Amino acid sequence: MSRDLQMRVWRGDATGGGFVDYTVPVEEGEVVLDAVHRLQATQAGDLAVRWNCKAGKCGSCSAEINGLPRLMCMTRLSSFDPGETITITPMRTFPVIRDLVTDVSFNFEKAREVPAFAPATDNAGGKFRMAQIDVERSQEFRKCIECFLCQNTCHVIRDHDENKPAFAGPRFFIRYAELDMHPLDTQDRQKMTQEDEGLGLCNITKCCTDVCPEHIKITDNAIIPMKERVVDRKYDPVLFLGSKIGLRRDSGRTVVGPAVKRGGPSPIKHPATTVEGDASDAEVD
Amino acid sequence: MTESSGARSATSTGARSATSTGARSAHETHDYDVVVVGAGGSGLRAAIAAHEAGARTAILTKSLLGKAHTVMAEGGIAAAMGNVWPEDNWQVHFRDTMRGGKMLNNWRMAQIHAQEAPDRVWELEEWGALFDRTKEGKISQRDFGGHRYARLAHVGDRTGLEMIRTLQQRAVDLGIDVYMECTVTRLLKSGDRIAGTFGYWRETGSFIQLNAPAVILATGGIGKSFKVTSNSWEYTGDGHALALEAGGSLINMEFVQFHPTGMVWPLSVRGLLITESVRGEGGVLRNSDGKRFMFDYISDYFKAETADTEEEADRWYDDHINNRRPPELLPRDEVARAINSEIKAGRGSPHGGVYLDIATRRSAADIHKRLPSMYHQFKELADVDITKEPMEVAPTAHYVMGGVEVDADTQAATVPGLYAVGEASGGMHGSNRLGGNSLSDLIVFGKRAGEHAAEYAAKQSTRPTASSAAVEDAIAAALKPFESNGGENAYAVQHELQDVMFDLIGIIRTGEEMQRALTEIEKFKGRAARVTVDGGRAYNPGWHVALDINSMLTVSEAVARAALERKESRGGHTRDDYPMTDPEWGKVNLIVTQTDGRIAIERKPLPQMPNDLMSLFEEPAK
Ligand SMILES: Cc1cc2nc3c(=O)[nH]c(=O)nc-3n(C[C@H](O)[C@H](O)[C@H](O)COP(=O)(O)OP(=O)(O)OC[C@H]3O[C@@H](n4cnc5c(N)ncnc54)[C@H](O)[C@@H]3O)c2cc1C
Ligand code: SF4
Ligand code: SF4
Ligand code: FES
Numbered sequence: 028m029s030r031d032l033q034m035r036v037w038r039g040d041a042t043g044g045g046f047v048d049y050t051v052p053v054e055e056g057e058v059v060l061d062a063v064h065r066l067q068a069t070q071a072g073d074l075a076v077r078w079n080c081k082a083g084k085c086g087s088c089s090a091e092i093n094g095l096p097r098l099m100c101m102t103r104l105s106s107f108d109p110g111e112t113i114t115i116t117p118m119r120t121f122p123v124i125r126d127l128v129t130d131v132s133f134n135f136e137k138a139r140e141v142p143a144f145a146p147a148t149d150n151a152g153g154k155f156r157m158a159q160i161d162v163e164r165s166q167e168f169r170k171c172i173e174c175f176l177c178q179n180t181c182h183v184i185r186d187h188d189e190n191k192p193a194f195a196g197p198r199f200f201i202r203y204a205e206l207d208m209h210p211l212d213t214q215d216r217q218k219m220t221q222e223d224e225g226l227g228l229c230n231i232t233k234c235c236t237d238v239c240p241e242h243i244k245i246t247d248n249a250i251i252p253m254k255e256r257v258v259d260r261k262y263d264p265v266l267f268l269g270s271k272i273g274l275r276r277d278s279g280r281t282v283v284g285p286a287v288k289r290g291g292p293s294p295i296k297h298p299a300t301t302v303e304g305d306a307s308d309a310e311v312d
Numbered sequence: 313m314t315e316s317s318g319a320r321s322a323t324s325t326g327a328r329s330a331t332s333t334g335a336r337s338a339h340e341t342h343d344y345d346v347v348v349v350g351a352g353g354s355g356l357r358a359a360i361a362a363h364e365a366g367a368r369t370a371i372l373t374k375s376l377l378g379k380a381h382t383v384m385a386e387g388g389i390a391a392a393m394g395n396v397w398p399e400d401n402w403q404v405h406f407r408d409t410m411r412g413g414k415m416l417n418n419w420r421m422a423q424i425h426a427q428e429a430p431d432r433v434w435e436l437e438e439w440g441a442l443f444d445r446t447k448e449g450k451i452s453q454r455d456f457g458g459h460r461y462a463r464l465a466h467v468g469d470r471t472g473l474e475m476i477r478t479l480q481q482r483a484v485d486l487g488i489d490v491y492m493e494c495t496v497t498r499l500l501k502s503g504d505r506i507a508g509t510f511g512y513w514r515e516t517g518s519f520i521q522l523n524a525p526a527v528i529l530a531t532g533g534i535g536k537s538f539k540v541t542s543n544s545w546e547y548t549g550d551g552h553a554l555a556l557e558a559g560g561s562l563i564n565m566e567f568v569q570f571h572p573t574g575m576v577w578p579l580s581v582r583g584l585l586i587t588e589s590v591r592g593e594g595g596v597l598r599n600s601d602g603k604r605f606m607f608d609y610i611s612d613y614f615k616a617e618t619a620d621t622e623e624e625a626d627r628w629y630d631d632h633i634n635n636r637r638p639p640e641l642l643p644r645d646e647v648a649r650a651i652n653s654e655i656k657a658g659r660g661s662p663h664g665g666v667y668l669d670i671a672t673r674r675s676a677a678d679i680h681k682r683l684p685s686m687y688h689q690f691k692e693l694a695d696v697d698i699t700k701e702p703m704e705v706a707p708t709a710h711y712v713m714g715g716v717e718v719d720a721d722t723q724a725a726t727v728p729g730l731y732a733v734g735e736a737s738g739g740m741h742g743s744n745r746l747g748g749n750s751l752s753d754l755i756v757f758g759k760r761a762g763e764h765a766a767e768y769a770a771k772q773s774t775r776p777t778a779s780s781a782a783v784e785d786a787i788a789a790a791l792k793p794f795e796s797n798g799g800e801n802a803y804a805v806q807h808e809l810q811d812v813m814f815d816l817i818g819i820i821r822t823g824e825e826m827q828r829a830l831t832e833i834e835k836f837k838g839r840a841a842r843v844t845v846d847g848g849r850a851y852n853p854g855w856h857v858a859l860d861i862n863s864m865l866t867v868s869e870a871v872a873r874a875a876l877e878r879k880e881s882r883g884g885h886t887r888d889d890y891p892m893t894d895p896e897w898g899k900v901n902l903i904v905t906q907t908d909g910r911i912a913i914e915r916k917p918l919p920q921m922p923n924d925l926m927s928l929f930e931e932p933a934k
Pocket of ligand 3: 086170171172173174175176177178197198201235238239240241242243245
């Protein structure tokens with residue numbers, strides 16, 4: 028059942044790079060990541076690629092396959108025409124580190140800006156009571172595997188580095204929506220999203236939803252409801268003052284200040300030094 | 313405002329300096345009180361506890377944050393909260409755990425685990441985890457093999473994702489320092505004491521040294537040494553090997569869990585896990601004749617508590633009190649052996665497995681709701697619709713019961729300042745782990761390890777410092793694959809080792825085959841020393857594999873030697889040449905140590921269980 032697959036893989040680093048063509052034998056039932064692994068094991072031992080679970084659960088193996096943002100481990104070779112060349116490039120929105128590996132620290136920095144879940148304090152010690160139907164809305168967003176394909180696709184930051192500081196991106200809009208819809212959270216997540224995380228820059232193109240491997244309805248179930256309620260509130264002083272919004276039946280919300288943009292050094296560390304003149308020259312450190 | 317990307321500052325709460333360790337190199341160093349190696353459930357929980365105890369804490373991980381193995385866990389977290397069956401309590405959980413491990417577990421760890429698991433689960437909920445609910449709005453609990461009552465807190469079949477995300481978000485919120493894609497290759501010592509870690513950044517290949525009086529190993533398991541496995545590239549047994557090298561000991565290494573239900577087809581996904589929840593939710597195993605064969609494999613040990621007719625087994629799902637459990641839900645070692653026997657007897661499926669059938673047992677709607685990621689996994693990777701067709705399954709290397717020998721209450725290893733937790737530690741699960749008991753183990757002992765490591769660090773009147781010679785040696789070892797011109801391919805050696813381990817030290821073992829495996833391992837050691845790496849040091853997986861192989865070889869040898877020594881069958885260790893369980897062997901654990909690169913095995917009597925706990929095993933089984 029084995030056949031030869033033609034592949035074009037982007038190889039290079041921050042200083043530049045280009046496509047390299049390979050011919051790789053592949054088997055029935057394989058996915059793109061299998062072909063990449065075989066390439067690594069037999070022809071290109073130093074080909075940089077991220078992966079962990081090979082089952083669509085960890086969100087490590089994101090790349091662009093024939094121009095489409097996909098998980099390499101969930102893209103079956105049988106979904107292409109037999110003679111088709113498969114072209115793989117790293118995600119475009121993030122700076123390339125090497126070959127198919129990009130620097131996704133943008134996302135880890137944005138994650139720091141989200142103020143933690145803040146339940147009412149009298150709920151501690153196994154006393155939480157929540158109905159299944161009330162947790163399901165947030166559970167949809169917690170399916171997120173942090174593959175960052177939605178972030179990679181969103182035109183607000185794709186090719187627009189200048190928007191990055193002011194825009195958290197769809198992955199974090201669903202994070203805010205998740206907390207907003209959590210039956211026991213006490214903070215005003217809508218205001219934070221709108222004022223501090225750039226929800227206003229989103230113009231509901233739904234490209235993020237289209238690429239989500241977890242099929243999370245990012246736009247319909249998170250972004251649009253958040254936008255609508257923000258708008259409602261802006262124009263309805265009574266609702267605003269009551270700060271009891273939309274779906275919420277139980278607790279009222281404490282309106283807090285803007286999301287904490289944390290100053291100081293990031294706890295997410297990066298290498299302090301690079302290996303100069305990096306090559307197989309092992310003397311240099 | 314924080315910098316959004318590309319920030320390359322390495323400021324740290326820990327003091328930082330560039331240490332010169334001789335002419336050859338300068339690399340970054342940072343000072344901490346507690347360094348946690350690993351960012352899975354156990355590492356994150358340990359780091360949170362150490363931080364909350366006031367220790368300057370850092371986490372190191374080979375992958376990005378949130379990608380550790382814990383993210384893949386599906387079924388649930390075992391904790392006797394009694395939300396579904398009020399009859400459940402820690403004593404029942406303790407008893408199930410000990411019996412599941414064929415009484416070889418460290419009783420004290422099993423006791424602490426059963427007692428503290430509920431509080432740790434509730435704590436996750438307070439930090440934002442959203443578990444599935446019961447009708448009363450409490451955390452829902454599901455049935456799993458070997459657990460007498462429905463006991464596993466879960467979120468559909470993605471419980472591990474919920475756990476890791478919750479802990480990751482908590483750790484980030486607390487501002488704990490995280491070194492991502494940073495691999496530890498050595499533990500540093502000062503005299504007898506731990507002095508820190510040495511390793512490299514995957515991104516640049518540059519070296520990094522964290523100085524700390526306490527190091528917690530939370531590096532996970534060893535499954536990557538086997539050809540068919542549910543485990544990822546990370547499971548090369550680094551923590552096990554690091555501990556041995558630093559003078560620590562391993563316990564129960566002969567016990568490797570083969571999960572009964574791995575995928576078998578297409579080859580690309582061979583070994584990928586099918587969660588036990590499929591059986592917990594009513595799925596049954598059938599052979600090529602359509603027979604529910606598990607009824608033929610009920611061992612005497614579990615006879616009293618297992619249904620012997622399909623009718624009783626099916627009634628059990630709704631009435632646990634008046635019926636006994638279906639044999640499909642026996643502990644994993646029993647089910648894996650049964651599947652193996654059916655396949656060997658020629659009653660297997662076309663691709664060498666047996667059938668797991670949920671389609672005829674539950675409605676399509678229920679399957680979508682309760683097992684969504686299994687549905688997707690089969691649909692997208694195998695073109696199988698599990699609501700209409702059975703799955704083909706066979707055993708896959710899944711979990712190692714063996715690990716670093718630790719003190720039950722503190723998780724302290726035998727080396728002062730060294731701690732181990734999670735799958736990297738040993739003792740808790742005896743000869744076989746029950747499903748769901750790992751995720752609970754991570755958080756129960758993660759908290760304890762973090763607290764005790766912080767306390768130990770605070771008590772040290774002087775900070776231990778590693779000698780520059782030791783650091784030089786670690787650098788030389790890490791760079792060796794670049795200097796060798798032996799021409800061996802790291803990936804090829806890795807693949808061949810995986811074949812040998814799966815074929816010769818797999819689910820059924822014999823003395824002769826294990827001897828052969830040991831001979832092969834010796835040859836692989838020679839080849840590993842001749843591995844040559846292409847390319848440079850920046851993000852070079854070929855180099856990473858070349859270094860990982862050393863850990864894989866160490867743990868493979870530890871497993872083989874311990875397995876050869878234990879002349880009986882028990883739990884995750886089945887020998888064709890010694891098929892019976894031997895009560896004499898039930899009194900000892902095997903301890904692995906390493907001196908000058910040579911592995912030694914020694915027998916150690918089991919700690920004596922107190923009488924009040926012993927009496928729990930006298931009541932009639934149900
Ligand atoms: C598919 C699957 C499903 C499972 N389902 C369940 C379930 O439903 N219930 C259950 O209880 N258990 C389950 N398990 C078992 C359970 O998930 C694992 O045992 C557990 O998650 C291990 O957690 P850990 O914290 O010990 O390690 P991991 O989560 O594996 O984390 C290990 C960490 O150590 C890091 N690391 C390793 N080596 C180094 C090094 N040299 N330097 C730096 N960092 C290093 C890794 O990068 C990683 O961050 C499942 C396992 C699998 C594979
Ligand atoms: S819908 Fe909004 S967030 Fe999603 S891709 Fe479009 S602009 Fe970006
Ligand atoms: S929302 Fe979907 S696309 Fe975006 S990071 Fe999460 S899983 Fe990936
Ligand atoms: S490797 Fe985990 S999602 Fe692809």
